[in-house]
Amino acid sequence: MRTKLALAITGVATLFAVTACGSTGSTEPSAAPSLDPANPVVVKVGASPVPHSQILEFIDENLAKDAGIDLEIQEIDDYQTPNIALADGTIDANYFQTEAYLAQQVADKGYEFEHGQGVHLEPLTIFSKKFDKPEDVADGSLVLLNNDPVNQLRGLRVLESAGLLSGLTDDDSALTLDGDDTKNPKKLTFNEVNSEQVPKFYAEDDNIGLAVINGNYIVQAKLNLDEVLAQESSQDNPNSNFLTWRAGEETPAIAKLDELLHSEEVAAFIKKTWTDGSVIPAS
Structure with a gap:
């Protein structure tokens, strides 16, 4: 029940x-x-x-x-x-x-x-309605992230694996990457919301370039899988x-x-x- x-x-x-x-x-x-x-x-x-x-x-x-x-x-x-x-x-x-x-x-x-x-x-998944592959992501693009510190770092790691960030440490967050051209060479900007709100904002806000979304909310929101840019690896996860x-x-x-x-x-x-x-x- x-x-x-x-x-x-x-x-x-x-x-x-x-x-x-x-x-x-x-x-x-x-x-x-x-x-x-x-x-x-x-x-x-x-x-x-x-x-x-x-x-x-x-x-x-x-x-x-x-x-x-x-x-x-x-x-x-x-x-x-x-x-x-x-x-x-x-x-x-x-x-x-x-x-x-x-x-x-x-x-x-x-x-x-x-x-x-x-x-x-x-697996955490990066969605985008603007870009077809990671190398197409424009400098200064807005990224929507989970505001929970643990899952946020996990999301940043997915962005790193896609080549959009570099040299992350366990102490990094959306705040530490602001203005760090070494770790954030594309000068991505970040917006943080509760995990359950990420799909809603992604669907409604055309200013969002990328959204890192938890797998369970992907299923609930019935997102378009053609908009997947990259996904967290399941190997040794x-x-x-x-x-x-x-x-x-x-x-x-x-x-x-x-x-x-x-x-x-x-x-x-x-x-x-x-x-x-x-x-x-x-x-």
Whole structure:
């Protein structure tokens, strides 16, 4: 079952402590045999609508019942609410984030979470309505980027791989590249917005030369794939998405869900559903 979850960010965050902590990736979980298909355990999972909720819905409709779990899928459109909801106990787990993003959230907000192995990857993609290939990009072109520091740097790396930036370090951002002719030889200018807003601004603003867009929002916005200029490589990519839960609370039901997320059936579903490569199983 899928529902929408929208929490007020202000105020909710005060419900949990903000003590600094570490983030530890779990090993492959082994679900306890106590789960009973005749009496399934409800697992509340917060997830981005695409592709995460779709993957969870496939599990709920095809695999969960026999495994003794019942998924209550709560769709969340932004990247802040899922971790707030997990920390305050509104949900049991979430499925939407990468290792780098979670590490930044832990450092900033003190979450005490654990997570499973990567399930799928959504390659960041550069779109352009003005240019057909990277070498055509005009000097001074406006680039629309995610304002989240982790995904922004990831987006800048895609621009670098396309030959539009050079010599980036992990400390770089849209701000550091302003006026740096060595790293930004084309004198690109940058506009930063929330990740979910990038496709909307790209579609509506003709001044935008390039837009770096998260894979899940590409699918939601039904963007024209003929406008793809470059895409993040999937080879040895560390930015896969995984299931996350509160530290010390990996229940048999959560462990079973993580096991199902890594099943051959789910990998086959991902390959069949997103044939354009916007979503691929983690290797």
